[in-house]
Amino acid sequence: MGEKRGISTEKTTSKSIMMQGTASSVGKSLLTAALCRVLYQDGYRVVPFKSQNMALNSYITDEGMEMGRAQVMQAEAANIKPHVLMNPILLKPSADTAAQVIIKGKVQGNMTAATYHQYKPQLKEMLREVYRELAEEYDVVVLEGAGSPAEINLMEKDIVNMGMAEIADAPVILVGDIDRGGVFASIYGTIMLLDKYRERIKGVIINKFRGDKTILEPGLKMLEDLTGVPVLGVIPYGDFDIEDEDSVTERFNQKLKGNAKIKIDIIKLPHISNFTDFHILETFPEVQIRYVKGRDQIKNPDMIIIPGSKNTIADLKFIRESGLEKEILTAHKEGSLVFGICGGYQILGKWIKDPQGVESSLQEIRGLGLLDIETIFEGEKVTTQVEGVIDKDRISFIDTQEDFYIKGYEIHMGRTKLGENTKPFVKIVNKLGEATDYFDGAISEDCRVMGTYLHGVFDQLHFTRRLMSYFIEIKGLEPLQEGQLTLEEYKNKEYDKLAKAFRENVDMEKIYQILGV
Structure with a gap:
């Protein structure tokens, strides 16, 4: 899968941890990248993994395989080359109820949502093999879920949230977005709906916070008492210029630059x-x-x-x-x-x-x-x-x-x-x-x-x-400014900034305890 550039460590049994969210666009992809960067900085060989991604933004690997760009971004944060095993299933919507289905980088055909839902259980063994291959090569696998794990109509055939956590035997961190409102209800409701999977959730992160954290703290304590799950951190709303993947990106609403030439x-x-x-x-x-x-x-x-x-x-x-x-x-x-x-x-x-x-x-x-x-x-x-x-x-x-x-x-x-x-x-x-x-x-x-x-x-x-x-x-x-960073240099600067914000606002000691490292 290409050169690994982190600090070399003697290979032991791979550890895993999974970021799931209360909904789409709560910041799972960005926080997965942040954790990958922190672990890389701390000397671990770390790899991102998302079993199933739905996105129109894709990338072609050195081997000519197609994968989602979120895992490319996360691989960059981990300082490794993107590989299709990091995102073995990619769905590219072609209509409201249909998508092109790409398995391990190659198009399998177009399927309706109903057809694909029935097809998903057949993919479990492939996902098990792919995960095993990554786990054999890397020290830590950081998994990302999709949407919400509490979609009770989809839970039985799930292969991307708790279904994948079961395959990887991975502890889960649940991410909630406070910026959109209702974060306590969404976190509590998600945990309560997870039933037999509830014990997999080992921590909560509240993302995109604006304001005085002291006002929030009583609510954090009440949430911990209600769910029995510790809050690992509250991450402020940050200005990180890192690639988005979804069409809900804020990039489509660019603010005008007064000095634009x-x-x-x-x-x-x-x-x-x-x-x-x-x-x-x-x-x-x-x-x-x-x-x-x-x-x-x-x-x-x-x-x-x-x-x-x-x-x-x-x-x-x-x-x-x-x-x-x-x-x-x-x-x-x-x-x-x-x-x-x-x-x-x-x-x-x-x-x-x-x-x-x-x-x-x-x-x-x-x-x-x-x-x-x-x-x-x-x-x-x-x-x-x-x-x-x-x-x-x-x-x-x-x-x-x-x-x-x-x-x-x-x-x-x-x-x-x-x-x-x-x-x-x-x-x-x-x-x-x-x-x-x-x-x-x-x-x-x-x-x-x-x-x-x-x-x-x-x-x-x-x-x-x-x-x-x-x-x-x-x-x-006037001519363009000199000394502009290359895209790779610019991205690395932003990944380091993201990792710094993660370290400052999340209890990394507890993360390592959850990982068992």
């Missing part, structure tokens, strides 16, 4: 995926990011980005019916650069065709027509990591004589064909560590429309700095 509008598609592609842009103090989803919201941006999509045809229809198509085309005519990634790249073309009904019953739909390309959906999904060379002679802001390399990962069903006179964005020279030779993406003749299948293209700081400097130069503004 570059304005970027990202289309908030109904089925937006991999919005983590734009995290690096938010680290530029000169850049203002806005997510737009309605007409009259695009206001003379320097760049418009159409992101990835889990349902490209439905999202193209949304762009057209919402009036955003007209606004995008108008902004482009008035000087905005338009950039598409994955599904957004497909949307920029002349046609999207789906003869096999891979995504939709609609066999073809006209695109925005900003690139002379045509996309046809096929049944087999592309999942790979790649490295390529950009055609620097075609892109005005690439001012270098040497080959200009970028890397990223692909996750898509469609295959895109370029028009006769359309130039590609990048020549792919390496795929999953092996030499290759093919082209990806497209650039318009005037270099003001670009598209690529490569997620993570903006993570290449040398590319993104040149792009941002291009906007600065044409506007006659």
Whole structure:
């Protein structure tokens, strides 16, 4: 599973601990990352694990396997390479009651919610084997649940909360979100509904607290008396710039920067995926990011980005019916650069065709027509990591004589064909560590429309700095600040900040007692 960089210790029986929450979005993923970072800092070989994840943000590993980005973030916090075993089941919603089911990194097919619920018990042995493999390699496995463990209608076939805790024989810490209100009722109610699993809960953490903790303390004592479970800590509402995974992220409600020199509008598609592609842009103090989803919201941006999509045809229809198509085309005519990634790249073309009904019953739909390309959906999904060379002679802001390399990962069903006179964005020279030779993406003749299948293209700081400097130069503004951290450096700084907040507000001695370390 790759190099382990923590302080080496003699291997003993692996320990496990699990973060579960009273509801979705209470902070389980972030606190799992925090604990991974603390344990890594303390010299343990630690690995995150979430048996089943439901998210549209995914990642492709070095082996070409698809997994949820939350476990990628947690692996980074633990200073290890992401591996698909950290998230063996990924569900990518394609409709209100259906999802694409991905098992150990590969698509198994689409299932309705009811069908998948009946299928779950068949996955238990696979989860047992995967967990055992991780436990044999690492000192500590930090598991994360999903949603609430007290969904009594789902408990019998559960494989992600108490069902997984049973498989791993893991003690559980229950996380409650005080910011949304009702935290005492949600914690007490969750514990009381867990019945035979109640004794697995060894501690409670209250997250996202704002205010005077002394006012809260009598309630903490009453909660402990009522449940018999100790409160391990109260974590203040913190400002941690760490990747979100879910569509409920606060990133979609960005506050305006008064000193922003570059304005970027990202289309908030109904089925937006991999919005983590734009995290690096938010680290530029000169850049203002806005997510737009309605007409009259695009206001003379320097760049418009159409992101990835889990349902490209439905999202193209949304762009057209919402009036955003007209606004995008108008902004482009008035000087905005338009950039598409994955599904957004497909949307920029002349046609999207789906003869096999891979995504939709609609066999073809006209695109925005900003690139002379045509996309046809096929049944087999592309999942790979790649490295390529950009055609620097075609892109005005690439001012270098040497080959200009970028890397990223692909996750898509469609295959895109370029028009006769359309130039590609990048020549792919390496795929999953092996030499290759093919082209990806497209650039318009005037270099003001670009598209690529490569997620993570903006993570290449040398590319993104040149792009941002291009906007600065044409506007006659002061150059970008020097000495900006790479994305890896920036993330590590935030993980350390998160770990510090965890240590300061959670009783780590009791955590270690629960772990039995």
